[in-house]
Amino acid sequence: MKEEALKNLAHELEVCSQCQLREAAQGPVGWFGAADSPIVFVGEGPGVVEDDFGCPLIGPSGQLLDKALWAAKMTRDRVLTTNVIKCRPKGNRTPNIAEADFCAQRWLDKELEILQPKVVVALGGVALHYLGNPDMRITRDRGKWFKTKHGFDCIATFHPAYLLRISNVKALNAAKWDVFHDLEAARDKALELAPDYALMSEEKTDLFKLFRRRK
Known part of the structure; x- marks a missing residue:
């Protein structure tokens, strides 16, 4: 069963100390949501609030994501959210490519192998880089479907943290609509492939x- 496999993987993750990112974090942050969900959202990595609570996307970015999901008729308990990086980098900096690859190859790949989602949503450039290829750019390739290196249908959209940094009202509204339409597209494809699943x-x-x- 997926839930049992994820539980066993979570126990392994809890004691992970394979890289230096673990030294500055309270502990690894795994995933949250329904193991049988046809859709998986992959973010960048834990921030301060995520590190404090041990839950992915629970801070300001996650709260904005929840609003966007609700608008697109999805809720966090019915999808699954996770990150490329499992430990908060010191100073809350953006993880570099080598760190992202090292962590994701050990954990995210195993998660996706267990979950076998119908659709993956890459939230932001770090997730897009890992799930797609190094030449892809979030500003150019968001909203476009591609196959991940694992063979899953994937669409990229802006990370909610990016939206929180936009100060121009017109640009912010445009980016929010982009995200909404990307989430709609992901939802529709997931329901096309798993019509009996309730995403909300x-x-x-x-x-x-x-x-x-x-703490």
């Missing part, structure tokens, strides 16, 4: 009720 619960998922601060 009646209420938004309150992650802060499900996770406690690790």
Whole structure:
């Protein structure tokens, strides 16, 4: 069963110390959501709040993602969210390519092998680089379908953290609509391939009720 396989993988992840990123983090941050979901969202890596609570995309970026998912008729408990990098880099910096590849080859690849999703959504450039190829750029290739190195149908969109950094109102509105349409496209393809799966619960998922601060 997928849930049992993920549980075993989570136990392995908890004791991982294979790279220096673990030294500055409280602990690895795994994944959250439904193991049988036909759609998986792959972000960059944990931030401060994610490191504190041990949940991916629970901070400001995650809260914005939740709003976008709700608008696109999806909820976090019915999809699965994860990251390329499992430990928060010191100073909350962007992980470099070597760090992303090292971590993802050990953990994300195993997750996807277990999950076998119908659709993968790459949130931002780090995820796009790993799932696609080094020549792909989020500003150029978002909204386009491609096959991941694992053989899954994938579409890339802006990471919610990028939206939070946009100060120009017109540019922000345009980027939000881009994300919404990308999420719609991902949802429609997932439902086309798994028509009996419910991607949305009646209420938004309150992650802060499900996770406690690790400190």
